Amino acid sequence: MIKALIFDVNETLLDINAMKTGLAEVLNGDETLVDLWFANLLHHSLVDVASSQFHDFIDIGAAALVMVAYSKGIQLTQEHAKQTIKQHITSLPPHDDVAAALKALKQKGVTLIALSNSSSAGLDAQLSYANIKSYFDIVLSVESIRTYKPYPSVYHWACQQAEVAPNDTLMVAAHGWDVSGAKAAGLNTAFVERPGKMMYPLGLAPDYSIESLDQLIPSVFNA
Numbered sequence: 001m002i003k004a005l006i007f008d009v010n011e012t013l014l015d016i017n018a019m020k021t022g023l024a025e026v027l028n029g030d031e032t033l034v035d036l037w038f039a040n041l042l043h044h045s046l047v048d049v050a051s052s053q054f055h056d057f058i059d060i061g062a063a064a065l066v067m068v069a070y071s072k073g074i075q076l077t078q079e080h081a082k083q084t085i086k087q088h089i090t091s092l093p094p095h096d097d098v099a100a101a102l103k104a105l106k107q108k109g110v111t112l113i114a115l116s117n118s119s120s121a122g123l124d125a126q127l128s129y130a131n132i133k134s135y136f137d138i139v140l141s142v143e144s145i146r147t148y149k150p151y152p153s154v155y156h157w158a159c160q161q162a163e164v165a166p167n168d169t170l171m172v173a174a175h176g177w178d179v180s181g182a183k184a185a186g187l188n189t190a191f192v193e194r195p196g197k198m199m200y201p202l203g204l205a206p207d208y209s210i211e212s213l214d215q216l217i218p219s220v221f222n223a
Contacts, residue, residue, distance in 0.1 A: 049148050089118075152181065170207075179204075
């Protein structure tokens with residue numbers, strides 16, 4: 001029986017498309033490069049894990065933005081990149097389905113957990129700006145254990161914080177790598193099919209695949 005739901009934050013709950021225009025300002029106005037930047041950010045966070053390092057998520061993001069800019073012949077300093085990201089990533093709106101779904105789940109009495117690769121301060125600012133922090137019983141940043149999702153220990157740690165077993169927990173994410181990582185760690189998983197997102201074809205299949213968060217209760221609890 002599912003006793004707790006763990007939610008990824010960026011893209012799953014918050015719409016990062018809202019920051020494309022802001023980041024594109026330092027990329028000669030090319031919004032298509034923002035997706036490349038986010039992919040590089042995730043890639044290099046995993047490089048940190050693989051090489052037993054840990055840098056702040058914003059610092060990795062800034063380094064990735066500098067690299068993307070450089071690949072297009074654009075000069076950008078690490079500090080300018082960092083301030084640009086901080087300005088926009090902490091003011092992301094929630095997707096339209098988020099508040100109602102979290103409220104309904106809260107009324108079901110299950111434990112709701114936010115789990116993000118963002119820093120503790122950044123995550124708090126994001127959830128507060130989106131006005132959804134109050135729905136969560138537990139808010140967790142990987143900063144506390146200094147390793148990034150999808151490393152298995154991150155999901156096990158989140159379950160320990162909620163005092164629930166992995167097989168009583170559902171990881172909800174719009175990233176195939178996040179879903180596959182949680183599944184490998186023994187959690188149940190739900191993939192949210194945000195526009196343009198698909199499961200990693202070679203990853204572990206999710207237990208549920210939903211188009212919007214309002215399908216969680218009928219899919220998971222009323223099936």
